[in-house]
Each structure stands twice: as C-alpha cells, then as structure tokens.
Amino acid sequence: xxxxxxxxxxxxxxxxxxxxxxxxxxxxxxxxxxxxxxxxxxxxxxxxxxxxxxxxxxxxxxxxxxxxxxxxxxxxxxxxxxxxxxxxxxxxxxxxxxxxxxxxxxxxxxxxxxxxxxxxxxxxxxxxxxxxxxxxxxxxxxxxxxxxxxxxxxxxxxxxxxxxxxxxxxxxxxxxxxxxxxxxxxxxxxxxxxxxxxxxxxxxxxxxxxxxxxxxxxxxxxxxxxxxxxxxxxxxxxxxxxxxxxxxxxxxxxxxxxxxxxxxxxxxxxxxxxxxxxxxxxxxxxxxxxxxxxxxxxxx
Numbered sequence: 672x673x674x675x676x677x678x679x680x681x682x683x684x685x686x687x688x689x690x691x692x693x694x695x696x697x698x699x700x701x702x703x704x705x706x707x708x709x710x711x712x713x714x715x716x717x718x719x720x721x722x723x724x725x726x727x728x729x730x731x732x733x734x735x736x737x738x739x740x741x742x743x744x745x746x747x748x749x750x751x752x753x754x755x756x757x758x759x760x761x762x763x764x765x766x767x768x769x770x771x772x773x774x775x776x777x778x779x780x781x782x783x784x785x786x787x788x789x790x791x792x793x794x795x796x797x798x799x800x801x802x803x804x805x806x807x808x809x810x811x812x813x814x815x816x817x818x819x820x821x822x823x824x825x826x827x828x829x830x831x832x833x834x835x836x837x838x839x840x841x842x843x844x845x846x847x848x849x850x851x852x853x854x855x856x857x858x859x860x861x862x863x864x865x866x867x868x869x870x871x872x873x874x875x876x877x878x879x880x881x882x883x884x885x886x887x888x889x890x891x892x893x894x895x896x897x898x899x900x901x902x903x904x905x906x907x908x909x910x911x912x913x914x915x916x917x918x919x920x921x922x923x924x925x926x927x928x929x930x931x932x933x934x935x936x937x938x939x940x941x942x943x944x945x946x947x948x949x950x951x952x953x954x955x956x957x958x959x960x961x962x963x964x965x966x967x968x969x970x971x
Contacts, residue, residue: 709930710837713939717833721819721826726771728819729812733767736812738936739944742926743804746918746937749793758788759805766809770816773961782809811940814947818954821964827883828964831896832903832950835879836943839904843871860915868908875907876900883968895970899953903946910945914938 720731740759744752762785769778786805793801818828847867855863879900884892914937918924925934951963958966 709939710841713930714833714837717829721829724819729767729771729816732812732815733763735936735940736763736767736808738927738929739811739940740804740808742929742935742937743807743917744789744801746921746923746926747793747797747800747804748921749797749801751792754792755789755801758785758792759808761785762788762805763809763812767812767816770813771820773816773820775813775817778809778813779806782806782813785809807944810948811944814944814951817951818947818964818967821954821958821962823962824964824968827885828950828954828967831879831883831900831967832943832947834882835875835900835903836907836946837875838878839871839875839907840942841871842874843867843908846870856912859919860912863908863912863915872901872904872908875904879903892968892970896968899967903950906949907942907946910942913945914941 716731716735720728737760740763741756744755744759749755762781766778766781766785769775769781782805786802789805790798790802815829815832818832819825821828843863844867846869847862847864850864850866850870852864852866854861855865855868876897877900880893880897883896883900914926918926926937927935929935930939950967954963954966956966958964958969
C-alpha cells in the first residue's frame with residue numbers, strides 16, 4: 672500500500688512555473704532577429720517624440736509608462752488587478768499632465784497617492800508591491816519630462832540618455848554572448864556575464880559622450896560626460912538586475928509578451944527607467960533651478 676502522507680506531500684511539492692528553465696543556457700544569438708526588429712520600432716518612438724515635441728512627446732512616453740504600470744500590476748498577481756490598474760492608470764495620466772506643465776513635485780505626490788490606492792486594492796501580502804509599481808512606472812515619465820522640458824539642452828539630454836542606455840544594452844548583449852565567461856549574478860540574472868556588462872558599460876558611456884558633446888567646440892566635455900555616462904550605464908544595468916529580481920520573486924520569465932523577442936515593456940525599459948531617474952536627479956542637483964538638462968553637460 673502506498674503511503675498516503677508521502678503521496679500528499681508529493682502533491683504539494685512546488686513545481687517550477689511553466690516555461691521557466693533558469694539553468695538551461697539560452698542559445699547564442701537565436702533571438703537576435705526579433706530583438707533587432709523590436710528595437711528598431713522602439714527606438715523610433717522616443718526619437719519621434721523628441722522630434723515632434725510638446726504633447727506628442729508626453730503621449731508617446733505616457734503609453735510606455737502605462738504599459739509598464741500594467742505589466743507590474745499584472746506580474747505581482749495581487750487581488751483585484753483591474754481596480755489596481757485603474758488607480759495606477761489615473762495617477763500616471765495625471766502625473767504625465769503635471770510633468771508636461773513642469774509641476775514635478777505635484778506629479779510625484781500624485782504617483783504616491785495612486786500607489787496608495789493600488790495598495791489598498793491589493794491583498795495584504797502584496798500591498799507594498801502594488802504601491803511600488805506606480806512610482807516605478809511614473810519615474811519614467813517624470814524623469815524624461817524633467818530633462819526634455821528644460822529651457823536648454825532638453826533634446827540633447829534625451830539623445831544622450833538613449834545613446835548611453837541603448838549602447839549599454841546592445842554591447843552587453845553581444846559581449847556576453849560572443850565572449851561569455853563568468854556570470855555576473857546567476858541567481859538573479861542567469862544570462863548576464865561580467866564580460867557583457869563591462870563591454871556594455873564602457874561602450875554605452877562612450878556613445879553617450881559622443882552624442883552629448885556633439886556640436887560643441889573642443890573636447891572639454893568628453894571626459895566629464897564620459898564619466899557621467901559610466902555611472903549612468905552602471906545604474907541602467909542595476910535597473911536591469913532589479914527587474915530580473917522582481918520577476919524571479921514572482922516566478923515569471925518575461926513581464927509580458929507585448930514585444931516580440933524581448934518580453935514586455937518592463938523588460939525593455941528596466942535599465943532606461945533607472946538611468947533616466949538617475950540622470951534627472953543629477954541634472955536637478957547640478958544644474959540651475961529649472962535647467963536640469965543643462966546640469967548634465969555643463970561641467971566647465
């Protein structure tokens with residue numbers, strides 16, 4: 672006769688989430704084509720936003736922000752997802768409007784209020800996670816607005832940020848898969864290597880320095896912008912690792928399937944959100960009041 676207790680225990684044993692195989696290495700470059708196609712489309716969006724400016728800029732970034740907010744509230748699997756997303760969406764929409772009008776502290780207050788409402792709608796064990804999702808998503812729209820709507824260097828700041836983060840992401844991808852070597856943090860991000868991270872950070876900082884100093888006479892800006900780019904690139908990689916931690920915490924591999932070859936918007940914007948928030952903070956602290964973008968480049 673079978674041991675019913677043992678059988679019951681086996682029935683309760685945790686099973687790995689469907690589709691998750693963290694130990695199996697991904698085949699090198701097999702996902703390159705969909706990643707490239709998705710990257711080209713996603714790259715066109717912020718560049719178009721900068722080119723057209725104004726309300727179009729805010730609308731394009733709001734769509735990305737809203738997608739991140741939806742993915743976070745879905746990913747954590749808390750109670751009443753529709754109500755939580757409704758609270759998040761309302762807060763993100765109002766924060767977008769306030770950020771466009773350059774009322775950044777008010778926008779942050781609204782994000783905190785939206786997070787509190789989302790937390791109230793969640794079950795007890797996940798209220799902190801539900802709260803954090805709103806400021807996390809809102810950090811994207813507030814940060815890029817703070818930089819872009821500065822009186823000077825707004826476009827330069829966004830182009831520099833994109834070059835730094837995209838350069839880091841692209842060269843980390845190729846460096847890690849072509850060079851390989853020891854893993855950076857296998858328990859959290861199994862595919863990330865030291866070689867890829869170092870390649871990405873240096874390349875991202877260099878591309879950012881070239882873009883940031885473009886059109887400026889002499890090379891005096893290259894060194895400080897390169898140094899700032901190094902730190903920003905490291906922060907972007909930390910943002911990537913943080914998002915990997917969140918996904919591991921809730922047993923999912925991708926934040927969603929909205930973007931072919933790259934999962935969801937959180938998967939694509941994790942590093943950008945962290946880097947944008949860091950850049951906005953540096954610009955606000957170093958620049959003159961209301962001139963955050965200039966604070967990233969004026970190191971004379």
